[in-house]
Amino acid sequence: MVGRSWSLACNACGKCCNSPPALALREWFVHRSVFIGSIAIERVARRRVGERLIAGGVERVLDAQDIADQDALNDALFHRAGAREAGWISVTLQGYDYPSAGRCPALAQDGRCTLHEAGKPARCAAVPLDPLVPDGWQPVALGARREGVRALGADCIRDALEPGALSLIDGDRVIDTTALERERAALMFERKLWRDAVAAALAASPGALAALKPGGRLTIAPVPALLTVARLSPACRAAAIDVIGQQRTLIDAHVDAALKRRRPDERAFTQELRGFAQAHERALDELSRPCAPTPSSDPNFVREAEIWLGSH
Ligand code: SF4
Ligand code: SF4
Structure with a gap:
């Protein structure tokens, strides 16, 4: 029982x-x-x-x-x-x-x-x-x-x-x-x-x-989430760009370590991580171009989001 x-x-x-x-x-x-x-x-x-x-x-x-x-x-x-x-x-x-x-x-x-x-x-x-x-x-x-x-x-x-x-x-x-x-x-x-x-x-x-x-x-890849928050404000955009930079370093390190392990069962994951890295690269390219914040963004919500993400 x-x-x-x-x-x-x-x-x-x-x-x-x-x-x-x-x-x-x-x-x-x-x-x-x-x-x-x-x-x-x-x-x-x-x-x-x-x-x-x-x-x-x-x-x-x-x-x-x-x-x-x-x-x-x-x-x-x-x-x-x-x-x-x-x-x-x-x-x-x-x-x-x-x-x-x-x-x-x-x-x-x-x-x-x-x-x-x-x-x-x-x-x-x-x-x-x-x-x-x-x-x-x-x-x-x-x-x-x-x-x-x-x-x-x-x-x-x-x-x-x-x-x-x-x-x-x-x-x-x-x-x-x-x-x-x-x-x-x-x-x-x-x-x-x-x-x-x-x-x-x-x-x-x-x-x-x-x-x-x-x-x-x-x-x-988490890029759609990053692009969504990056459109909220310049501070959110700067935070998203910083995250992308850190992720590229982290992904490179994980892929390098996997290549040294030479495990056939890890190839699909390496492939997926390389896809993530490419998606981050494209996102960085998109975020490097000027863009207007989402027009419907409520300023109170934007401020709340910046505080939430630690970018205020
Ligand atoms: S760390 Fe996890 S598995 Fe270990 S005793 Fe705590 S709850 Fe249980
Ligand atoms: S408790 Fe810490 S170590 Fe455990 S899964 Fe969560 S983040 Fe990882």
Whole structure:
């Protein structure tokens, strides 16, 4: 019997930091010399009443309230893919690296996060909870994550409150929703900042999404996000140009290291990174030409965006 309370006994082993995290654009700007940025595009399927979720020994049969909660959250965070039943398209910023690295580039040798002091990404701060599912479903998210970390050799997620462990859920109630809310608020603000514009551009060229199956993912260079914010103001443009410069250096270093490793399984990733580098090059060329700010830009929003991106 799985308990209705959960806790986390984290010893900072770093085992769950096995790939670069999802990032807000703001976080990527701050950590531009650590993470190669990409845009991840995914189809999010709509759940149905009566659907049974089972993960890590936790089971939940979805009722009408569960579906209403998830629909409302998805509507806030993602973009409708068409008719209600077609689900959503998720457009988010994602750190990128060769899978063979097997670790987040911010992970220190001792298993600690080197960004802890500067501020780790909100998605990481929410771990093991999942900001993308309603609070009422967090036990299922924890079940899935427990299964994942056990496969990595960690036994830190417990289905009971334990002395010395961080209490997460007590009697089905998430004790502290701050980290969940911070990540959701960042995703919502960045809808206005760049995600709506990129999603609209994707929707206008349906061929781009045709091959994307539910649960599947497309990865593209982050250039559309950079160009969108660069059009807001000269300060945003200068920040975007600086990020592009840092990214070209970082990508070159990763590609050089991969060429020395000579792994056939890395060729496709090298190809993709070279595509990113070329896209950054074209973006830099575009940004080096004079351009007027987006005419519809509300000055208050522009100021908010500059503060958000740390470019004010
Ligand atoms: S695997 Fe568990 S114990 Fe290790 S860093 Fe992640 S949350 Fe902490
Ligand atoms: S940023 Fe820090 S907490 Fe997040 S995956 Fe990387 S090492 Fe782990």
